Amino acid sequence: MASEAYLRRKREFVQLLSEHRDSLYRFCTNVIWDKGGAEDVLQEAILSAYKAFDNFQVGTDFRAWMFRFVINKVFNHNKRYRKELQLQVSSEEPDLLEALEKENAYSSILQDPQALFERIDDRVKTALLSLGPGERMVFLLRSVEGFTYREIASFLDIPMGTVMSHLFRSRAKLRESLSGYARQMGFMR
Amino acid sequence: MRCEELRKYLSPYIDSELDAAVCTAVVDHLAQCQSCNQRFNQEQEIERLLAERLRKEGMPDAFWKAVLAKLDTSKNIRISRYGIKWLVPAVVIPVLAIALSAVFLWVKVPERGLIPVVQDIHGRYLKEEISLGPEVSWPEEFKRVSLPSWLPQSGEVEGHQFRLIGVRPCDINDTKAAYCVYECCRIPVSIFVLRKEDLRSFPQARDMLEKNRGSVMLSRRGMNLGMIDLGEVVICGISSHSIGSFLETFKRV
Ligand SMILES: [Zn+2]
Numbered sequence: 001m002a003s004e005a006y007l008r009r010k011r012e013f014v015q016l017l018s019e020h021r022d023s024l025y026r027f028c029t030n031v032i033w034d035k036g037g038a039e040d041v042l043q044e045a046i047l048s049a050y051k052a053f054d055n056f057q058v059g060t061d062f063r064a065w066m067f068r069f070v071i072n073k074v075f076n077h078n079k080r081y082r083k084e085l086q087l088q089v090s091s092e093e094p095d096l097l098e099a100l101e102k103e104n105a106y107s108s109i110l111q112d113p114q115a116l117f118e119r120i121d122d123r124v125k126t127a128l129l130s131l132g133p134g135e136r137m138v139f140l141l142r143s144v145e146g147f148t149y150r151e152i153a154s155f156l157d158i159p160m161g162t163v164m165s166h167l168f169r170s171r172a173k174l175r176e177s178l179s180g181y182a183r184q185m186g187f188m189r
Numbered sequence: 190m191r192c193e194e195l196r197k198y199l200s201p202y203i204d205s206e207l208d209a210a211v212c213t214a215v216v217d218h219l220a221q222c223q224s225c226n227q228r229f230n231q232e233q234e235i236e237r238l239l240a241e242r243l244r245k246e247g248m249p250d251a252f253w254k255a256v257l258a259k260l261d262t263s264k265n266i267r268i269s270r271y272g273i274k275w276l277v278p279a280v281v282i283p284v285l286a287i288a289l290s291a292v293f294l295w296v297k298v299p300e301r302g303l304i305p306v307v308q309d310i311h312g313r314y315l316k317e318e319i320s321l322g323p324e325v326s327w328p329e330e331f332k333r334v335s336l337p338s339w340l341p342q343s344g345e346v347e348g349h350q351f352r353l354i355g356v357r358p359c360d361i362n363d364t365k366a367a368y369c370v371y372e373c374c375r376i377p378v379s380i381f382v383l384r385k386e387d388l389r390s391f392p393q394a395r396d397m398l399e400k401n402r403g404s405v406m407l408s409r410r411g412m413n414l415g416m417i418d419l420g421e422v423v424i425c426g427i428s429s430h431s432i433g434s435f436l437e438t439f440k441r442v
């Protein structure tokens with residue numbers, strides 16, 4: 001019966017989606033500043049994926065399949081995101097990590113990161129928002145969502161080398177922000 | 190490999206994405222160098238804490254519910270290679286196939302019979318062009334009809350929860366009908382109530398009911414349509430949800 005096939009497909013979609021709802025939601029709200037925009041983007045992505053669900057191959061990675069729709073909608077939402085991803089990273093840039101190493105605040109964090117994280121509340125999110133959108137997307141896809149460099153390169157349509165340089169810079173910048181918070185809070189050991 | 194050189198590989202090391210040749214060199218160095226080893230572990234811990242913080246937020250239930258509601262009212266999943274299947278006894282299929290091919294079409298047919306109008310109204314409800322509920326108002330003409338007093342409000346059929354969203358009068362061509370919307374499993378179900386005598390205006394539907402002893406079920410392209418003769422009224426329902434057992438509840442009351 002036609003409607004049963006349809007309802008079965010729909011149930012499959014809802015089931016798969018429910019397993020990854022938190023992952024998709026936090027990615028959108030971490031990438032896009034305003035919550036309303038992030039929710040619109042996610043809802044559009046889900047509807048597009050739903051309509052195309054017949055193309056989804058059973059047994060393949062549903063989450064990765066969904067993220068393609070989400071990223072596509074993020075790019076539509078803000079054209080700047082795609083542009084910033086494609087920016088060439090200058091190799092002349094000073095090594096941020098190396099600079100950090102010389103700071104007292106950072107070495108205190110290294111000694112006991114847990115202690116700092118217990119005190120900084122939601123400033124991790126603030127630190128994240130200080131990244132460029134490209135850096136932010138790459139960092140979230142890798143560190144929070146656990147996609148491989150190859151997957152990220154394919155999602156964002158950029159070379160692997162660009163993934164790596166965005167990732168390196170995002171990590172250095174995040175650590176720089178952490179260092180700043182540690183200093184503000186007098187977090188020294 | 191020197192310590193400063195090693196730091197360049199920190200990021201791919203954290204991600205387990207070093208290529209084999211570099212990886213061996215890095216691992217070798219880490220095995221010998223206490224300071225680099227410690228630093229890599231500390232960085233990995235910072236990374237873990239960052240990710241943990243950012244993973245805290247999940248999808249709020251209210252948003253999830255809104256998504257589910259959107260899915261219910263959005264266009265169906267495009268399912269390819271879909272055959273037409275009739276849910277009527279095999280014997281009557283040849284007869285019906287001819288009768289139905291003329292009426293059960295998604296394109297508008299000039300005659301504007303009952304079924305195309307019903308499809309059209311249901312489609313407009315899904316597109317939110319028609320709003321309904323929570324008010325329940327019946328057409329003036331239905332004064333002598335007893336159905337409004339026992340119209341099922343909510344309940345369960347074979348494990349399916351349904352509830353009435355609203356009722357309002359509607360015109361099908363020039364015939365007065367009551368348009369009721371239900372939801373079953375959060376999927377909208379449109380129900381049209383017509384007085385039996387008004388079926389004169391829809392000869393094809395009337396013939397279909399007569400030939401099938403007062404009960405017709407059709408299904409096509411993920412839409413289910415059913416008609417049932419209750420004596421004083423005829424009920425016609427359409428939904429992407431299955432409709433057969435739902436229409437039976439009107440009979441039982
Ligand atoms: Zn070393």
Ligand SMILES: [Zn+2]
Pocket residue numbers: 349350373374430
């Ligand atoms: Zn149901």
